[in-house]
Amino acid sequence: MSKPLISVRGLTKVFGDFTAVDGIDFDVAKGESFGLLGPNGAGKSTTMRILAATSTRTSGTVEILDKDPEKFGPLVRAHLGIVPQEDNLDGELTVTENLYIYGRYFGLSKKFIKAKIEELLEFAQLEEKRDVKVQALSGGMKRRLTIARGLVSEPDILLLDEPTTGLDPQARHILWDRLFRLKEQGVTLVLTTHFMDEAEQLCDRLVVMDKGAIMAEGSPQGLIKEYSSKEVLEVRFGSDRNKEVAPQLAQMCERMETLPDRLLMYTEDGEKLLEQIAAAKMHPTTSLVRRSSLEDVFLRLTGRTLIE
Amino acid sequence: MSAAVDIAEKNKSSAMYAGRPQVLLERGWLAFRSSNWVPVITGFVEPVLFLLAFGYGMGTLVGDVTTGSTTIDYTLFIAPGLLANSAMNGAIYDSTWNVFWKLNESKLYKTMLSTPLGPLDIALGEITWALIRGLVYSLGFLTVVTALGLTPSFWAILAIPAASLVAFGFASFGMAITSFFKTYQQMGFINIVLLPMTLFSGSLYPISVYPDWLEKVIMALPLWHAIEMVRAFWFGNLTSGVLVHIGYFLVMIALGLYVTSRRLRALFLR
Amino acid sequence: MNTGIDVVQIQRFGALYIAAARLRSMAKWKSIIAAVDIGNPLFYLIAVGVGIGVLVEKGSGTSGTSGIKYIAFIAPALLANSAIAAVMDETVFPTIEGFKWRKLFFAQNATPITGRQIALGVYLSALCRALFSVSIYYVLLLAFNVVDFGPSVLLIVVAVLGGAAFGAIILFAAAIIENHDQFFNILGRLVIMPMFLFSGTFFPLSSMPIYLQPIGWVSPLWHATELGREAAFDYGVSTLMVSVHIIFLSVLVVIGLLLSMRQFERRLAK
Ligand SMILES: Nc1ncnc2c1ncn2[C@@H]1O[C@H](COP(=O)(O)OP(=O)(O)OP(=O)(O)O)[C@@H](O)[C@H]1O
Ligand SMILES: [Mg+2]
Numbered sequence: 001m002s003k004p005l006i007s008v009r010g011l012t013k014v015f016g017d018f019t020a021v022d023g024i025d026f027d028v029a030k031g032e033s034f035g036l037l038g039p040n041g042a043g044k045s046t047t048m049r050i051l052a053a054t055s056t057r058t059s060g061t062v063e064i065l066d067k068d069p070e071k072f073g074p075l076v077r078a079h080l081g082i083v084p085q086e087d088n089l090d091g092e093l094t095v096t097e098n099l100y101i102y103g104r105y106f107g108l109s110k111k112f113i114k115a116k117i118e119e120l121l122e123f124a125q126l127e128e129k130r131d132v133k134v135q136a137l138s139g140g141m142k143r144r145l146t147i148a149r150g151l152v153s154e155p156d157i158l159l160l161d162e163p164t165t166g167l168d169p170q171a172r173h174i175l176w177d178r179l180f181r182l183k184e185q186g187v188t189l190v191l192t193t194h195f196m197d198e199a200e201q202l203c204d205r206l207v208v209m210d211k212g213a214i215m216a217e218g219s220p221q222g223l224i225k226e227y228s229s230k231e232v233l234e235v236r237f238g239s240d241r242n243k244e245v246a247p248q249l250a251q252m253c254e255r256m257e258t259l260p261d262r263l264l265m266y267t268e269d270g271e272k273l274l275e276q277i278a279a280a281k282m283h284p285t286t287s288l289v290r291r292s293s294l295e296d297v298f299l300r301l302t303g304r305t306l307i308e
Numbered sequence: 309m310s311a312a313v314d315i316a317e318k319n320k321s322s323a324m325y326a327g328r329p330q331v332l333l334e335r336g337w338l339a340f341r342s343s344n345w346v347p348v349i350t351g352f353v354e355p356v357l358f359l360l361a362f363g364y365g366m367g368t369l370v371g372d373v374t375t376g377s378t379t380i381d382y383t384l385f386i387a388p389g390l391l392a393n394s395a396m397n398g399a400i401y402d403s404t405w406n407v408f409w410k411l412n413e414s415k416l417y418k419t420m421l422s423t424p425l426g427p428l429d430i431a432l433g434e435i436t437w438a439l440i441r442g443l444v445y446s447l448g449f450l451t452v453v454t455a456l457g458l459t460p461s462f463w464a465i466l467a468i469p470a471a472s473l474v475a476f477g478f479a480s481f482g483m484a485i486t487s488f489f490k491t492y493q494q495m496g497f498i499n500i501v502l503l504p505m506t507l508f509s510g511s512l513y514p515i516s517v518y519p520d521w522l523e524k525v526i527m528a529l530p531l532w533h534a535i536e537m538v539r540a541f542w543f544g545n546l547t548s549g550v551l552v553h554i555g556y557f558l559v560m561i562a563l564g565l566y567v568t569s570r571r572l573r574a575l576f577l578r
Numbered sequence: 579m580n581t582g583i584d585v586v587q588i589q590r591f592g593a594l595y596i597a598a599a600r601l602r603s604m605a606k607w608k609s610i611i612a613a614v615d616i617g618n619p620l621f622y623l624i625a626v627g628v629g630i631g632v633l634v635e636k637g638s639g640t641s642g643t644s645g646i647k648y649i650a651f652i653a654p655a656l657l658a659n660s661a662i663a664a665v666m667d668e669t670v671f672p673t674i675e676g677f678k679w680r681k682l683f684f685a686q687n688a689t690p691i692t693g694r695q696i697a698l699g700v701y702l703s704a705l706c707r708a709l710f711s712v713s714i715y716y717v718l719l720l721a722f723n724v725v726d727f728g729p730s731v732l733l734i735v736v737a738v739l740g741g742a743a744f745g746a747i748i749l750f751a752a753a754i755i756e757n758h759d760q761f762f763n764i765l766g767r768l769v770i771m772p773m774f775l776f777s778g779t780f781f782p783l784s785s786m787p788i789y790l791q792p793i794g795w796v797s798p799l800w801h802a803t804e805l806g807r808e809a810a811f812d813y814g815v816s817t818l819m820v821s822v823h824i825i826f827l828s829v830l831v832v833i834g835l836l837l838s839m840r841q842f843e844r845r846l847a848k
Contacts, residue, residue: 052422054418054421054422054576070323071323072323073323073424073426074316074323074325074326074424074425074426075316075317075424077316077422077423077424078312078313078315078316078317078424079312079313082422084422088415088416088418088419089419090335090339090414090416090419091414092339092342092414093335093338093339093342094342097338097342100338101331101334101335101338102423104331104334104335105328105331105420105423105424105425106311106312106315106316106423106424107312107315107316107326107328107331107424108311108312108315109311112311133342153311153312153423154311154312155312156313346760346763346764350763350764350766350767350768351767353767353768354767354771357771357772357775357776358775360775360790361775361776361780361786362775362780364785364786364787364790365780365781365785365786366630366634366780366781368638368642368781368785369634369637369638369642369643369648369780369781369785370630370633370634370637370638371637371638372637373633500613500614500617503618503621504617504621504625507621507622507625507629508621508625508629512629512630513629513630513633515629517628517629517632517633518628518629519628522628
């Protein structure tokens with residue numbers, strides 16, 4: 001295997017006496033699409049900021065294209081397109097001016113940027129808002145502009161921190177489509193997300209983080225295989241009864257998660273399990289059999305649901 | 309390989325500097341042209357008002373002023389001092405309140421530092437922008453003063469580069485100080501320092517009227533050096549003392565740049 | 579349900595509740611307020627006493643100031659100016675904060691307290707702050723031997739009246755503006771500064787060219803200053819003019835306050 005594009009070893013970040021990132025290791029190969037998953041406060045954004053060379057680490061090593069971003073910040077950042085979790089557009093400027101000046105920060109020529117702007121405005125569906133000050137944009141429009149801005153410099157590595165949060169379904173699909181095409185062109189993607197469908201769609205490989213550490217690593221399918229069963233049976237007995245019946249049900253399946261509103265039963269054959277439950281004279285108010293997803297992996301690893 | 313990478317490699321960018329401070333000027337201009345001209349107009353009107361008020365009003369009370377061996381009309385005396393003052397105010401306005409905003413509220417510098425720009429690009433760019441503002445104020449003021457017939461000779465034009473140096477010094481120092489402030493209340497301290505400095509530093513009267521010890525204190529303050537330097541060029545009194553004033557400001561500029569870029573790095577590249 | 583909320587009580591004293599809340603929040607910055615309120619007068623008194631006062635005495639003596647020592651001549655103006663500055667700080671910032679930055683007024687208005695009471699409360703708390711600043715100033719004037727204890731105590735009343743007049747108008751202005759980008763700049767440089775310079779502060783208004791004198795006529799600072807000079811030193815202001823000054827300032831208070839209260843109510847209802 002060729003040398004990884006991004007290589008992280010023992011990365012640790014301490015704020016005061018709080019350890020936000022606790023000795024993590026991972027590699028990202030060129031052209032790969034790599035995801036960071038984890039509950040709020042897991043340390044995803046902190047890791048992303050360190051990769052982006054906008055935050056220094058406490059210990060460990062980071063190499064991007066064989067360079068330490070801390071020592072070669074400007075040089076490394078010239079390769080990167082960054083979409084931070086929080087939009088940080090230039091409120092005093094208009095939509096086009098934001099794209100323009102951002103390109104200028106990279107030293108790009110006016111001619112290059114001018115052409116690029118037209119393409120990006122179309123991608124971000126902001127043609128009608130081109131001369132509007134960004135303060136006057138809606139939340140989703142700002143997000144789209146922030147993403148477009150990250151593409152101005154035609155980066156070879158894109159760092160996207162929760163890119164689709166706040167986007168409507170259409171905008172989300174436009175972005176996915178764009179990311180697929182960028183990947184085809186050999187761009188490396190590193191992204192965080194709270195949407196498991198997005199992670200399954202976009203990531204070749206991902207890590208699940210919790211409390212600053214990596215809990216698991218693999219492809220979406222691999223992780224599902226490793227950490228979950230083939231099928232899941234979701235049953236509801238009403239909030240009060242759920243707890244009552246839980247112990248009895250737990251013996252009928254490989255593993256069970258008790259959520260406030262429902263019980264998740266992990267099994268190879270959901271329908272068969274449901275029949276067993278009926279035979280035991282327990283009658284759930286609702287039931288659903290589905291395939292295991294990344295969400296189940298996530299739940300198993302972090303003990304928390306993602307989408308409440 | 310993308311264009312951005314080519315550019316970064318050609319420029320031999322270091323961790324602190326990408327060699328591109330001028331893009332901050334470009335950004336300053338974009339933001340400025342769509343905002344409004346009120347600050348420029350007010351910045352220019354202020355010293356003119358001072359000149360009118362003190363020239364007419366105080367002039368009648370004070371009469372002529374003697375500095376060293378020369379005696380001159382009061383209005384003529386205060387004109388160069390006010391020029392230095394307006395250069396300072398213009399520079400301070402941009403390098404303190406504006407910088408405070410971009411540092412703490414809009415987080416603009418943080419965004420810039422997530423591009424290949426380095427802290428020194430930002431410090432240099434912002435300070436130059438403040439310098440240009442200071443320069444514009446002083447040019448406007450000089451025009452009015454000339455129209456009022458208060459310029460002693462054509463060489464008073466040399467006071468403009470002197471005023472630029474003043475603006476540069478205060479801009480750089482002001483930005484360095486601002487980078488330590490976190491709240492609006494702390495920003496209030498800037499006024500607490502500026503007001504007495506403006507009152508005492510001899511723009512409105514020669515500091516020789518002070519008791520000896522006070523005179524010494526004033527002579528340590530930057531505004532006094534600013535006023536004396538501008539006054540020297542204004543009247544064409546170029547003695548070796550001017551070199552001291554110039555040196556004072558060069559040190560101030562260097563110190564300000566150094567502290568600012570270190571602070572930006574410490575604040576945002578954490 | 580009886581929650582113990584006495585609506586009648588609130589309707590009667592709501593403004594006082596607001597004022598008390600404002601005073602409590604000022605107390606948080608008491609060290610900065612005290613530093614400014616003591617530091618400012620100190621600097622002015624020293625700068626004038628040892629600086630420009632000396633020049634004036636060397637120049638025209640006391641002939642230009644109706645026989646009054648120069649520092650005593652400007653003292654009533656400085657006092658009124660400090661009242662104006664205090665009222666301005668404590669009306670403009672809270673109002674913009676209340677409507678825009680933190681939207682505190684909207685929260686207060688969601689209780690039985692009305693917009694009118696909020697306006698009045700903010701105004702009253704600002705007057706308290708002015709009284710505080712002016713009293714400190716007055717004590718310093720006594721300490722510097724600028725005025726003698728006696729009828730000059732009236733200076734405090736007059737200064738606060740000047741602050742009240744200006745404050746009522748500026749409260750209205752702050753409640754109107756939606757976009758405050760340049761508000762402080764315009765206020766500071768095109769209102770406060772000219773008012774300070776052209777209200778007969780540093781020299782009699784009559785020594786200005788006639789076309790600049792109207793600035794003084796409409797300025798609360800001039801009216802308060804003239805009243806103060808008369809109260810403290812028998813400056814020679816006619817009884818007629820004394821009543822004109824008092825009426826002018828009182829009218830501003832009433833009109834400004836009525837307009838502000840109406841504007842607060844309207845804006846909160848929007
Ligand atoms: N500048 C900072 N100072 C102190 N603590 C911080 C700082 N930045 C982040 N943290 C802490 O580090 C931890 C990880 O934060 P981080 O933003 O990386 O989480 P995240 O995984 O991105 O979460 P989210 O899903 O909510 O975005 C959190 O507990 C956070 O409070
Ligand atoms: Mg995050």
